[in-house]
Amino acid sequence: MDIQKQIEILSKGTVDVLPENGLKEKLEKSQKENKPLRVKLGIDASGPDIHLGFAIPLRKLRAFQDFGHKAVLIFGDFTGKIGDPTGKNKTRPQLTDDEVKKNLENYKDQVFRILKENMTEIRLNGEWSDALKPTDIVNLTSKFTVARMLERDYFFERYKSGVPISIHEFLYPLFQAYDSVAVKADIELGGTDQKFNLLLGREIQEAYGVEPQIIMTMPLLEGLDGTRKMSKSYGNYIAITESPKEMFGKTMSIPDGLILKYMTLATNMSAEEVKRAEESLKAGDNPRNMKVLLAKKIISLYHSDILAEEAEAEFNRIFKEKGLPDEIEEKSLDKSREYKLTALLKELNLVESSSEASRLIKQGGVKINQKAVTDFNFSYKPESGDILQVGKKKFVKII
C-alpha cells in the first residue's frame, strides 16, 4: 500500500503526531530498508485489567502490525516500583516478583485479544533499568532540568498548590524515556496525557545517540462517570475481558454526550456509521437506541455478535421490564431453619455489614421474590427457588 494511504490510516484518531513529517520519513525508511518499525507502548505493571481506554493505543498498535511493523510492549515492572505517579497519598505498594509475573501472564492473555502475538515483543523494563548503576542514573538525570520538569502541568499544578512531589517522581518520566533508548523505539504511542513523557523520550534518545522516536498521542476516553478519564484507580472503566452482560450495562450508563466519542474511539465503527448515528441523534431519535448500538458494537469487538444480541435481551429483561437476570448466582441454605435477614444478607456478601442491610431494608432496597421487605427484623425461612435481591443489580437464588 502506498505510504500516503498508510499515513492516513495510521494517523486516524490521533491527536498529535510529532514531528509532523516524521511518520512519513520513518515509513519510507522502513520500506526502503525493508525493516519493520519498532512501535513502543508502555503498560503499567500494577493492575490486572485492560480497559477500553487503554485499548485505544493498543488497537492503534495493531494497525501498525497490520502494515508489518513490530509492536514493542514495555511492561513497566521497574517503573511500577518507582511509585505512584498519580500523586495520591498512598505510596504504591512495591510489587513482588511473583505479582509482576502473575500480572504479566494476565496481561498477555488480554493483550493478544487485540495484538498479533507473533509480531509482538514484550519486554520488562527492569531488564535494563535494574542494571543501571548510580553513575548511570546520575548521568541520565543530567540530561534534563528541574525547570523543564516542573513545566509539566501535572507537576506544576501540584507544586503550585503545595501537594507533595517526591524526587523519585521526577525519575519516572526519565526512566520511561530511557526505555525508548533501550528498545530503540521508532515510534511511541500513548494517551494525550503522556505527551510530555513521550517527547522526553525523543530528547533522551538523542542524548544517547539513538535516532529519536516519533510520538503519536491518542485521545483519552472518559470513563463511565463522563468526566474523569477511564482508569483503574477511579473504577470507572469497562475491561475488555468483562462479560457481555457487564459491558452492556456499563455502556448503557455512560452519559449521552459521550456516545459518539465512544463510537469513534472504542469500536470499529466507520466514520460513516458514526456520522449516521450523529444524524439520527440530531433528528431526535432516542439516545438510548444509539447506546444500545454502541454497546453491541463493543461486545462484538471483544466477544461476538451473538453474545451482543443476548446481552441486549438480558438487559431489557432486567431494567426495562424490571425482571430477573438470566443467570443468578445460586447459594444453598438450610431450609429447616429461619435466618435473620440482615445477618443472612451479610453472609451471602450482598451487603458489607448487617447495619447496612437494615438500612437498605428501611429504604425498600431489599426484595424477596420481587417483593420489598420492610421489617428489618425480618426472620426469613428459605425455600428453594427464592430470589433475594439487593438494589437493582444484586441477586442471589436460593437452592
Added chain:
RNA sequence: GGAGAGAUUCCCGAGCGGUCAAAGGGGACAGACUGUAAAUCUGUUGGCUGAUGUCUUCGAAGGUUCAAAUCCUUCUCUCUCCA
C-alpha cells in the same frame, strides 16, 4: 540548620474540653421519576444490637481531666518561608 503552618471518618473540609460517630460539600448506595442514564427530589453513608444501648474511630505513642478530635509531652509525616 532556622522560623512558621498543618495531619479529622471513602475524598475535600468544619470542629478547638462536655450538647461529637463528629457540620458542609463531593463520591457512593437506596427510593421516586425516566429512555438505562444524566438532571431533579427524598433518604442513607463506623461496627454490633429487636430497640433504648454499647464498643471502636479524628497521624502515632504516652499524659492531664469526672470528661479529650479538642489541653500537654514526645515521635512520624507534609507544606510554606529563610539559608
